[in-house]
Amino acid sequence: MPELITTIGFFKERVNWTRCRHTPGDKLPLNVQNRTKHFLFKVAIEYTRSKGDAWEDDRRERYYFIPCILRDNILQSRVLTTDDQGYLEINFLDCSQGKRYHKKKVTISGDLDICTQIHHQIQEILSELKRPKRFLVFINPNSGHKKAGKVYGKYVAPLYDLCGVQTDVIVTSHAKHATEFLLSCDLKGVDGVIAVGGDGILNEVIMGVLKRTQIQRQVNYDDPNVAMEMSNLPVGIIPAGSGNVIAQYLYHTKCPFTAAAKILQGHTLQSNVASVHMDQKMSAVSSLILGFGLFGDMMKECEKHRNMGPSRYNVIPILSMMKRRTVDVNLSYQPMESNKKFRRQASCPGHCMQHDRLLKRAKSTSDILEDQEDKHWEKISDRVFAIDTHPIMMTPKDGKLGPSFGKDHLNVFMTGKCGLLSHVTQLAKVKEWDLHCYNTKFIREIQTQRFKIGISNTMKDKDFYINCDGEALLLTQPSFEVRLHRRVLTLFGQQL
Numbered sequence: 182m183p184e185l186i187t188t189i190g191f192f193k194e195r196v197n198w199t200r201c202r203h204t205p206g207d208k209l210p211l212n213v214q215n216r217t218k219h220f221l222f223k224v225a226i227e228y229t230r231s232k233g234d235a236w237e238d239d240r241r242e243r244y245y246f247i248p249c250i251l252r253d254n255i256l257q258s259r260v261l262t263t264d265d266q267g268y269l270e271i272n273f274l275d276c277s278q279g280k281r282y283h284k285k286k287v288t289i290s291g292d293l294d295i296c297t298q299i300h301h302q303i304q305e306i307l308s309e310l311k312r313p314k315r316f317l318v319f320i321n322p323n324s325g326h327k328k329a330g331k332v333y334g335k336y337v338a339p340l341y342d343l344c345g346v347q348t349d350v351i352v353t354s355h356a357k358h359a360t361e362f363l364l365s366c367d368l369k370g371v372d373g374v375i376a377v378g379g380d381g382i383l384n385e386v387i388m389g390v391l392k393r394t395q396i397q398r399q400v401n402y403d404d405p406n407v408a409m410e411m412s413n414l415p416v417g418i419i420p421a422g423s424g425n426v427i428a429q430y431l432y433h434t435k436c437p438f439t440a441a442a443k444i445l446q447g448h449t450l451q452s453n454v455a456s457v458h459m460d461q462k463m464s465a466v467s468s469l470i471l472g473f474g475l476f477g478d479m480m481k482e483c484e485k486h487r488n489m490g491p492s493r494y495n496v497i498p499i500l501s502m503m504k505r506r507t508v509d510v511n512l513s514y515q516p517m518e519s520n521k522k523f524r525r526q527a528s529c530p531g532h533c534m535q536h537d538r539l540l541k542r543a544k545s546t547s548d549i550l551e552d553q554e555d556k557h558w559e560k561i562s563d564r565v566f567a568i569d570t571h572p573i574m575m576t577p578k579d580g581k582l583g584p585s586f587g588k589d590h591l592n593v594f595m596t597g598k599c600g601l602l603s604h605v606t607q608l609a610k611v612k613e614w615d616l617h618c619y620n621t622k623f624i625r626e627i628q629t630q631r632f633k634i635g636i637s638n639t640m641k642d643k644d645f646y647i648n649c650d651g652e653a654l655l656l657t658q659p660s661f662e663v664r665l666h667r668r669v670l671t672l673f674g675q676q677l
């Protein structure tokens with residue numbers, strides 16, 4: 182048995198830590214108030230911390246601080262006995278130190294019946310929480326530092342074992358293995374799919390889950406005119422890759438234990454994806470970033486240097502910037518209402534900043550604002566370095582840009598001609614998620630749910646790439662189409 186300290190705990194406030202008084206010899210009262218957001222103890226407890234603590238030796242007549250366990254943070258409990266004495270061990274998630282979770286254990290000692298009663302109440306709470314019980318897990322041994330398997334073994338498997346969660350683990354043997362597997366496997370009884378690795382393996386899982394849903398519901402996902410249906414099988418990511426951007430968005434940290442715990446807690450949100458269509462096929466889906474031009478080239482270079490590990494992302498982008506090239510593109514898009522309003526404002530006689538900006542743009546580019554044949558598409562021809570969009574939109578939050586899931590449109594950013602220094606400065610601001618990072622004269626912003634990009638005839642013999650969630654996708658024809666599918670993807674995680 183662990184060493185125990187006898188205290189009486191009074192937990193009345195909605196705080197993580199609260200004051201409790203030691204009263205030796207008091208009979209253990211049972212009062213577990215668990216019906217609200219917090220799991221509150223009002224019991225005499227004997228308490229140990231998993232890490233040593235200064236007050237461990239001091240057993241009498243003083244105040245102690247004991248964690249109050251949030252209902253959502255209970256992991257597991259069990260009753261232990263020695264003669265007439267009962268011990269109740271509760272494992273829980275401590276989130277008192279920032280955004281990361283830590284596993285902690287509290288041991289309550291006292292009358293066996295009372296311990297058993299509390300244990301049953303905890304089991305009741307756990308069943309009310311309706312947490313996932315079984316996961317299908319894909320580990321990409323090639324991700325990041327090639328340690329995804331170790332990460333899973335160290336941080337995830339022990340937690341799920343402790344909580345009695347069943348896992349079917351597949352270590353991928355080749356690229357696209359996860360997608361292929363998900364299209365044909367039996368998912369009966371599976372409450373969620375977990376990718377262990379980077380954004381690339383997550384993308385493969387998402388592709389598999391979404392395609393499977395469309396096939397089951399007879400939706401022709403290859404046709405960009407057709408909206409995809411929602412997949413309600415949640416997908417989670419244990420960060421073990423190089424970038425781990427989506428994990429940061431969903432769990433607010435790149436800590437694999439925290440990600441595993443948050444997936445276990447079972448909170449989900451609906452997210453968007455953008456489909457990429459070429460050659461009458463859906464070539465890819467993006468749930469994070471879609472970048473044509475500079476970011477496509479950059480990702481192609483990064484892939485060539487995969488042997489450098491995650492440090493490739495520090496070096497290769499600089500080299501790619503030095504070699505940046507422009508592309509002559511024809512972009513067609515279906516404008517959102519806000520774009521139409523923007524156009525109306527420009528045609529009115531009043532003076533405003535938007536008015537001025539649009540007039541300048543009309544003079545300097547060959548915008549064709551209204552396609553007579555199909556009035557729902559507008560066209561722009563321009564020479565650009567990059568065209569990017571983010572299915573998880575970045576919106577203002579606490580003085581920076583932060584992720585927003587499930588928005589009703591895509592913001593498409595076209596980076597036009599600009600000096601190298603200005604471009605580098607702007608990208609540095611994007612990296613910092615500065616509020617004004619796209620607010621510069623060489624970037625044009627369009628709001629749309631669908632757009633097409635065509636490369637001008639003079640450049641058709643060159644290779645171009647799309648950065649799709651960190652993977653480089655080669656253009657197999659000189660044009661492609663992108664369509665937003667709103668809230669079709671269920672992800673484990675929470676909006677900040």
Ligand SMILES: Nc1ncnc2c1ncn2[C@@H]1O[C@H](COP(=O)(O)OP(=O)(O)OP(=O)(O)O)[C@@H](O)[C@H]1O
Nearest residue numbers: 325353354355356378379380381382422423424425
């Ligand atoms: N067994 C495998 N062998 C080789 N490649 C694989 C295997 N399993 C998956 N892949 C591919 O590895 C690529 C990269 O994986 P992943 O994104 O997980 O790691 P990463 O690139 O290091 O991380 P990040 O995307 O966060 O930068 C994916 O495109 C995936 O197709």
